[in-house]
Amino acid sequence: MALMDNYLPLLVFFAFGILVPVGTIIFIRLIAPRGEYPRKHIPYECGWLPIGTAKIRFNVEYYTYAIVFLIFDVEALFLYPWAVSYKNPLITVPNFTLIACIEMFLFIVILLIGYVYAWKKGALEWIR
Amino acid sequence: MIGMVVEEVGTVIDLLHTYLIHIFSQYPFLKPLLIGFVGACVITGILFVAGMFVVWLERKFSADMQTRFGPNRVGGRYGQLQLLADAIKLFTKEDLVPETADIWLFTGAPIIAILSALMMAAGMPFGYVEVFGKQYLMAITNMDIGVLYVEAMAAISVFGIFMAGWGSASKYAVIGAFRSIAKMIGYEVPLAITVVSAAVMVGSLNFVDIVNFQTSLSFLGLEHVPAWLLILQPLGFFVFGVSLLADMGSKPFDQPEAEEELVAGWGVDYSGMRWALIYFSEYFHLILGACLFVLLFLGGWTLPFDMPANLTLPVFFGKVLLVILAVLVVRWSLPRYRIDQVQRLGWKILLPLSLVNLAWASAIGVML
Amino acid sequence: MMPMDEIKDSEMIVHLGPQHPILAGPFMLDLRLEGETVKEAEFTLGYGHKGVEKILEDRMYISCIPVTDRICYLASLSNNEVFCNCIEKLLDVEVPERAQYIRVILMELSRIQSHLIGLGEFAEFIGFMSMFMFLVREREDILTLLEMITGARLTHSFVRPGGVRLDLPENFKEKALKILPDFEKRVREDQETLESDEIYIERTEGVGVVPTSLAKEVGVAGPVLRASGVNYDIRRVEPTLVYKDLDFKVITATAGDTFARAHCRFEEIYESIYIIQQCLDQIPSGEVRAKLPKTLKPEGEVYCRVEDPRGEMAFYMIADGSPKPYRVRIRGPAYATLQALPPVLEGVYVADVPAIIGSMDGCTSEVDR
Secondary structure, three states: OHHHHHHHHHHHHHHHHHHHHHHHHHHHHHHOOOOOOHHHHOOOOOOOOOOOOOOOOOOOOOHHHHHHHHHHHHHHHHHHHHHHHOOOOOOOOOOHHHHHHHHHHHHHHHHHHHHHHHHHHOOOOOOO | OHHHHHHHHHHHHHHHHHHHHHHHHHOOOHHHHHHHHHHHHHHHHHHHHHHHHHHHHHHHHHHHHOOOOOOOOOOOOOOOOHHHHHHHHHHOOOOOOOOOOOHHHHHHHHHHHHHHHHHHHHOOEEEEEEEOOEEEEEEOOOOOOHHHHHHHHHHHHHHHHHHHHHHHOOHHHHHHHHHHHHHHHHHHHHHHHHHHHHHHHHOOOOHHHHHHHOOOEEEOOEEEEOOOHHHHOHHHHHHHHHHHHHHHOOHHHOHHHOHHHHOOHHHOOOOHHHHHHHHHHHHHHHHHHHHHHHHHHOOOOOEOEOOOHHHHHHHHHHHHHHHHHHHHHHHOOOOOOOHHHHHHHHHHHHHHHHHHHHHHHHHHHHHO | OOOHHHOOOOEEEEEEOOOOOOOOOOOEEEEEEEOOEEEEEEEEOOOOOOOHHHHHHOOOHHHHHHHHHOOOHHHHHHHHHHHHHHHHHHHOOOOOHHHHHHHHHHHHHHHHHHHHHHHHHHHHHOOOHHHHHHHHHHHHHHHHHHHHHHOOOOOOOOEEOOEEOOOOOOOHHHHHHHHHHHHHHHHHHHHHHHHOOHHHHHHHOOOOOOOHHHHHHHOOOHHHHHHOOOOOOHHHHOOOOOHHHOOOOOOOOOOOOHHHHHHHHHHHHHHHHHHHHHHHHHOOOOOOEOOOOOOOOOEEEEEEEEEEOOEEEEEEEEEEOOOOEEEEEEEOHHHHHHOOHHHHHOOOEOOHHHHHHHHHOOOHHHHHO
16 A cells, blocks of 8 residues: 555656656657758767767776776665664664674675775776 | 635535545545646646756856856846746757767657656655645655665666767767766765665665654753754765765766867757757756755754744755755866766775765764 | 778777867867777867968058957967067167067066966866856956057057057056056966865876977977976067066976966966066156158068067068068967877877867967968
């Protein structure tokens, strides 16, 4: 019941969020003027004809960051359930808050070691 | 006489109420659908109007900072109707799609951008309204995972920007698209960890709980000390503020569209209404980011003393306006970071700080 | 630039220009990019060619002066000055001392306003929009002073062979001495704002270093040269007018990066203010224009140069005794300065390209003439 109360409106919002821009685009296609001049459709390149394509195998110089990012983002996700449950009064395990805190500190310390290792290894540098 | 009319109206509303309750009990899915529909209409309308207001505000405000006039012709001395004129112009512009563009990505980008903003708005409460002695929470939904949901929806917008850049297949756009990803990698982790810290201190991811927590606390015999997380975790406030600026693409972090080198970055080939949609979604993110900031760190709609429920909405939007003004001051008084410096800032300064803040928040959270 | 088929599939060629927000005048910069890094840069000039040298051949000497204004509107007074200097040398005319002081004042004022625009653009190129507006606001004061003297704000056409067109207005000295200290205070404030900004320092220090050897090799000029540690200023090396009687420092820096170049420009503004104040104190009374025949008919060859806001501005003139110059060759500073761009741009980030171009302060209008 509560589930439906909270999540059905999101469905409506989702539909709205798609309909508003799509409707706008359809609307302007109907009313906007159209001129036949093929050069208008050349991608912008400072008033000059582009040399070669833009869809290349782009050199992602920050890929080491991206790898570290994956680890840390997942870590941040693990923190969410912990954050809401570590002082939840419904859990009746004795000393649960303390245990949860210590566990989380261990988890973060392990990650910190990884972080320092990545930093020392030069993963947190922009590779040129 | 007037009392009678009020009474009559009250009776009608009561009847309507009873009828609606009856209908809703028979078809339980109708109520959330109705709330969703009405809410979507209202919020879309408000967002567009507020977006226009903020664009106008930024133009006037930045002009003031730079000893210029800003818009001062259309609709009066203060250029009040400038944005309306701009909108009419944008609506009647030709709909250009570059020949190299991937039409689905190119069209999809504004949709994702607007969608992300609207879905963000759906997760946030804005205050209370009291009608006939009943208090209603001004929110579309009141989820227990509200904070996580809003953050997730905010993060979606980066897909929109990447699609715009890669889809339009102009070289500047492609560089801008990859920069937007790089920027996201730089600030997303500190942002997530500071949000967790806020949740840790409160022990909940529900916005209403977080706001209620921040109402007030007694401290050293002082009553009515605001328990805003701004005061309880200043470090988190700083990290969250900087990350949120990056999320909004505000000035020191507007590398994806850096005008000086990439002309307009990922948006270089967008024009007319397609461009306006993305542009507006950026301002929606500014407004909603300010809302998120107020909810998490500035005590939401509460003040540190009791006040009538109908005052909550003005208080909330007043705070949001203040945050927006602060963002504008930052935006127009700083140069732009280079993209590798953003990464360094995010990973070597903000991330350690956010972890320190997490430890601090959980320690305080256990004690409170 | 490499031919297309030799380029790696992770590289792309991007045109920066001719129509780009950072370029005040058009020129094309082709960048070969790998990711965010510039691998190679090549630039093409000539989009703004006006044919000034040819136009000069077809005009009477006196009507050439407005044309020299248009070589670069930010340095129009230096261009007037060097052109008239050529004629004076050929005719062997002594310029009255008061006129010499007025010319120095004008040149230093135009140096200040040119540097302010250059610095403002530079600040804008690293994303600091407000600083551009602030510096342009300060520039208004200088334009007011120039307007008091010459009656124009950009293209002055004020210098004449043998002197200047008019004497200083009556209350100029009081007005200038009132405006300048206040102006200097505000520019110092702006400099403080800019140079104390962490982001600005990170964006500029160590970026776009022009080593001394490269600077000498390609012949960069003006503040760019002096920021690379070469103590060279035409005002000192080959003083024209009354520069030898005036006390001023030649501002140099050793780093040669964008920060140093901007810093040199700021310091030169203060030096110029100091020069103007000295001039106003020392200026004698007397004529402002030497007696010259109605139609000028110089004869011979001459090479003259002055220190323009961007460096060494030189005219080489051949006159054959007719009322029009036979040939005028202009050697501007910006052309040589821009030659340092391709080697400096190699290996920098894309975001640094505007910063480096801005710090070079190359005037395309003057380059293409």
